Amino acid sequence: MEADEQSSGEHGACAAADGRPGDGSRAELDLAQFLPYRLNRLADRISDELERMYAERYGINVAQWRVLAWLSHSDELTAKKICTYTNMDKARVSRAIQALEDRGLIYREPSAHDQRVHDLHLTAAGEELLASLVPDAQAWEAELVATLSVGEYRDLFNAMGKLERQLERIGQR
Amino acid sequence: MEADEQSSGEHGACAAADGRPGDGSRAELDLAQFLPYRLNRLADRISDELERMYAERYGINVAQWRVLAWLSHSDELTAKKICTYTNMDKARVSRAIQALEDRGLIYREPSAHDQRVHDLHLTAAGEELLASLVPDAQAWEAELVATLSVGEYRDLFNAMGKLERQLERIGQR
DNA sequence: GACAATTGGTTTCATGAGAAACTATATTGC
DNA sequence: GCAATATAGTTTCTCATGAAACCAATTGTC
Numbered sequence: 129m130e131a132d133e134q135s136s137g138e139h140g141a142c143a144a145a146d147g148r149p150g151d152g153s154r155a156e157l158d159l160a161q162f163l164p165y166r167l168n169r170l171a172d173r174i175s176d177e178l179e180r181m182y183a184e185r186y187g188i189n190v191a192q193w194r195v196l197a198w199l200s201h202s203d204e205l206t207a208k209k210i211c212t213y214t215n216m217d218k219a220r221v222s223r224a225i226q227a228l229e230d231r232g233l234i235y236r237e238p239s240a241h242d243q244r245v246h247d248l249h250l251t252a253a254g255e256e257l258l259a260s261l262v263p264d265a266q267a268w269e270a271e272l273v274a275t276l277s278v279g280e281y282r283d284l285f286n287a288m289g290k291l292e293r294q295l296e297r298i299g300q301r
Numbered sequence: 302m303e304a305d306e307q308s309s310g311e312h313g314a315c316a317a318a319d320g321r322p323g324d325g326s327r328a329e330l331d332l333a334q335f336l337p338y339r340l341n342r343l344a345d346r347i348s349d350e351l352e353r354m355y356a357e358r359y360g361i362n363v364a365q366w367r368v369l370a371w372l373s374h375s376d377e378l379t380a381k382k383i384c385t386y387t388n389m390d391k392a393r394v395s396r397a398i399q400a401l402e403d404r405g406l407i408y409r410e411p412s413a414h415d416q417r418v419h420d421l422h423l424t425a426a427g428e429e430l431l432a433s434l435v436p437d438a439q440a441w442e443a444e445l446v447a448t449l450s451v452g453e454y455r456d457l458f459n460a461m462g463k464l465e466r467q468l469e470r471i472g473q474r
Numbered sequence: 475g476a477c478a479a480t481t482g483g484t485t486t487c488a489t490g491a492g493a494a495a496c497t498a499t500a501t502t503g504c
Numbered sequence: 505g506c507a508a509t510a511t512a513g514t515t516t517c518t519c520a521t522g523a524a525a526c527c528a529a530t531t532g533t534c
Binding site: 159162165167171172173175177198200214255258259261262265271272274276285287288290293295299 | 338
């Protein structure tokens with residue numbers, strides 16, 4: 129039943145309370161066709177795999193990884209910006225930054241114009257770690273998407289973009 | 302920078318250590334084009350929204366919701382099966398089941414053939430709750446995917462399916 | 475210039491999740 | 505038939521996370 133392909137609703141999302149009229153008709157939801165569920169489960173599995181790799185080979189967790197990744201291509205970064213970019217809680221970001229600093233992978237310098245803010249930078253050790261981590265991550269991703277055609281891959285990103293924008297629209301109401 | 306559309310790799314995944322030869326070339330990773338990151342962030346946001354709805358209107362969390370949803374269309378369910386279907390930890394499932402039982406939304410009966418196993422069923426109250434929750438969830442999903450065409454929607458599910466299968470293949474090695 | 479209101483970031487606290495230990499039942503090998 | 509092993513499910517322990525309190529610096533507003 130995991131994979132049964134029913135379809136009826138606008139998008140084949142099926143799973144309506146399939147109103148057999150009168151009887152004790154049950155509200156059914158086919159999770160396999162419910163986007164939030166499918167997306168979440170997929171993302172979780174991918175995340176688990178990658179997390180394991182990060183942890184085993186480099187001793188960092190996902191939050192730390194994200195901070196490093198953002199640092200890798202923008203050197204004008206503060207905790208706040210990372211929060212907005214990554215959608216992570218500021219406490220989580222704060223802890224990730226602290227851990228990375230303790231390990232000497234990044235350093236902070238107080239911003240010239242605002243004493244509350246610290247500018248974040250990679251150390252040499254941080255760059256070194258990224259230099260070996262990034263190709264690993266990319267190789268893994270490449271293997272993951274190996275069965276998608278270039279078009280499918282592009283469409284997938286497009287769809288995700290649309291969903292994110294729609295989510296934004298829904299959220300601010 | 303959040304949305305800049307670079308592309309170079311096989312799939313436009315860009316973000317290679319863009320080997321400026323010789324210099325202190327940096328390993329860069331464009332998270333915006335990194336599938337695990339994008340997927341995770343999207344799934345997280347969707348999950349957050351839905352979770353809020355479940356909690357506010359029905360006082361249940363995601364784990365409980367998943368148990369209910371699976372129960373809604375298969376009445377031959379055990380904790381173990383829910384674990385495999387949903388990919389959730391057995392402790393998490395156990396707690397969800399307990400909470401639902403405490404609230405009188407489901408009941409357990411010891412299986413006839415194996416005393417370790419409990420068969421799970423919705424109570425009348427459980428069915429009632431689902432009858433109002435499921436349409437809510439579907440309406441929300443419908444709004445989320447409103448900007449996708451039917452084709453895009455189908456392709457998205459296809460892509461997710463392929464990724465899941467590929468993940469399986471990668472995992473068992 | 476002083477007092478209120480904001481903002482960036484850290485810390486404290488409570489909660490949920492996974493790992494591993496544990497219990498009780500079933501199954502297998504002999 | 506009985507010891508050894510496996511399986512379903514629960515409980516304990518630890519840890520990461522998010523919410524809220526908090527601190528320090530900054531930006532109004534009068």
